[in-house]
Amino acid sequence: MPATRPSLGTHIAALALSLAAAGSVLAATAPSAQAAPGPVHAGRHTAAPECRGQGVDPDARVRYRSRITIDAPLSTVFRTQTDVERWPSWQDAVLTNERLDSGPLRAGSAFRWTTPVPATPSTPATTLEITSTVRQLQRNHCVRWTGPADGEGIHIDEGTHVWTFTQVEGGVLVRTEETWTGEQAEADVPTSTEALGAGLEIWLKDLKAAAEARADR
Numbered sequence: 001m002p003a004t005r006p007s008l009g010t011h012i013a014a015l016a017l018s019l020a021a022a023g024s025v026l027a028a029t030a031p032s033a034q035a036a037p038g039p040v041h042a043g044r045h046t047a048a049p050e051c052r053g054q055g056v057d058p059d060a061r062v063r064y065r066s067r068i069t070i071d072a073p074l075s076t077v078f079r080t081q082t083d084v085e086r087w088p089s090w091q092d093a094v095l096t097n098e099r100l101d102s103g104p105l106r107a108g109s110a111f112r113w114t115t116p117v118p119a120t121p122s123t124p125a126t127t128l129e130i131t132s133t134v135r136q137l138q139r140n141h142c143v144r145w146t147g148p149a150d151g152e153g154i155h156i157d158e159g160t161h162v163w164t165f166t167q168v169e170g171g172v173l174v175r176t177e178e179t180w181t182g183e184q185a186e187a188d189v190p191t192s193t194e195a196l197g198a199g200l201e202i203w204l205k206d207l208k209a210a211a212e213a214r215a216d217r
Contacts, residue, residue, distance in 0.1 A: 141165060145160075
């Protein structure tokens, strides 16, 4: 990776602030990488989330795990999350999302989506483009995708993201974990982790709001 490229930490901090401006908490208030915010659930829900036996990258240094309970039918929550082309309609931090194949989302499906990164005193504004490929999917239960992210002066070699959906008392327990790998992401692990955590907390809250609104229609 070129030595003249601005540090990922600078861009990631800007991304965290952008997410915060979209109605989220600041990255600095995000729980630690191993935290599982929210109420304590049964022990079987505390292990790392997996989809068809596969989880996040076990060797990644940048990782974050969280969960939320959504008061909506399981099918509504799962459909809201996996109808990826509609993400921009309920996530302010997603500018575009394009399916690269057709039909229901399934193992092997791919999609390309974008999120803004604002300018900082030392770096220009850019748009982060993420290309995600679904590796495992079990309808109404879990989905796992991986892929790189690129923008001007910013690159994440591989993001691995797992989501699980479980019917519990009070609704659907959604659990998520994501890891990032790559020289830039690992150059400043605490900052990268804070930004990753901030983004996932927003995502969970937006998913909850969108799914519950659909359930109330």
